[in-house]
Amino acid sequence: MRPDLLRDSWVIFVKEWREWGAARAVWPALVAPILAGGAVAPHLLGRFERGPLMVGVLLAGLPLVLSAIMIAESLAGERERRTLETLLASRLSERAILLGKMSAAVLLGWMLLLAAAAPVILQQWLAPAAGFEQLNPATLAWGLLVVGAPCVVLAVTIGALIALYTPGARFALFLTTVFGGVLVLIAFAMVFWQPDGSDELLVNSLTMVGLAVLTLDVTLTALLLIAVRRERMIMTSG
């Protein structure tokens, strides 16, 4: 990777965070549902089949969807506001722009994921739900790290893909939200698919899922960075 690419990506990364920081409506919209979910989640533990895992997925789903929406808005929204074309007309490469935007959205997703899952892990650590005393909170934390974190990258990559191939920002956001919903449903299904039995078996299973998602992440991100073109990013005929 060329040093310029990293340096330029960092400029865009910082720009994204500055923009989010300056946008007054962004933080309440992001943090409020996460906090509300975090407050309610411990009370839901044990009420569903596979309680903590189910609630963990429920909470992790929101950061996934939000981070996908953030990258889609960042690309498709900037294209509509004509700021993306200004960036593309500068010395920045399209890869640096994309990498900077994606890494900013990934970090945001990870932070939201941590904020959402922490209350559940804490609850399991301090006062495990009835019937789930055997479930180690470290296993939940491991699941967060090896499955949740790569899933955020996957959500961001697919959000970027949707934004690059969808003409309007509104339609891109709609498609991204639908995609995020599907991803959460898959995660729910995987909770039921998790094997019953020892904690060790669960850890191994989570690790396998995490590796599979990570492989998908690397492949998709590489393909996206190789295939991205200025014309595609501007999406103009003229």
Next chain:
Amino acid sequence: MPSPAILTEQLTRTVGAKTIVDRVNLSVSAGVIFGLLGPMGAGKTTLIRLLLGLIEPAYGAAWVLGYNVRTNAHSIRARTGVVLQSPGLYENLTAFENLDLFGRIWHLPALERNERIRALLRHHGLWERRNERVADWSPGMKHKLAILRALMHRPKLLMLDEPTGGLDAVDRELLRADLTSLARQEGVTVLIATHDPTEAALCDEIAIMHRGRIVAAGTPDAIARMPVARRRVVIAGRGFTPELVELVQSRQDVTHAAIDEQNRLVIEVSGQAACAAVVNLLVESGADVDSVMRCDDNLAAVYRAFVEDGHEARPVAR
């Protein structure tokens, strides 16, 4: 002879069956202010995008600052400052933050970046408002800031798409003075895309673009003297009866004839001999002619002729 800053050969951009830029041959000398004059939809913005390598040509070739747009567009963009039709500013950021972002993009060291921002904002009277969010600014101020952003890295070539749109008269003058100073003192080549003939008249060289093609090119004076234009002629005198106006109007070389509020006969003629012929007709018909004023012997008239009458391209000697 120095190589031109911009050179295109048969540059063409098509989308489906539609040709947006049609076999454009253009040569822009280094260090001049070049105006690309044309109505909305003429293909000016697309041509700028092609020259920046933002979109691919379907056919033809172009070199900007000596670099091929197909193979070395990155080098072109690295040396060019651009303001496209929209200011393209980050509205949630302050004016300072917007300029600082682009200073970082151009890898300006922190000290130089801050000094450059201060100098640019002070020169244009925006320093006091540097910490205001751009979203709260007027369109004219945003446009001004966008131009300053394009100047941040001291580019060799400046491309401005409708640069004075939204600017008031004072800012327009300031911008023109700045652009002239950039071209004369620093050797910066300035490409201005505009639909305003008055603005284009201030350029060193211009090209009129219509329906994707360059229909005329040369200095503003040379183009203003082109014989293709309709000329507006104001004739003062007496005896311009409605019948006489109708008679004048019926001539093939007269496209329009009317009496204005001061009872003068205002006609639009095509061809150089038409004016004298009309005056003869008036005198022979019994009218008195006191004075004849050709008031459209300028770029705007030629431009209108090309755009409204659809004149075909003619080479103009430089």
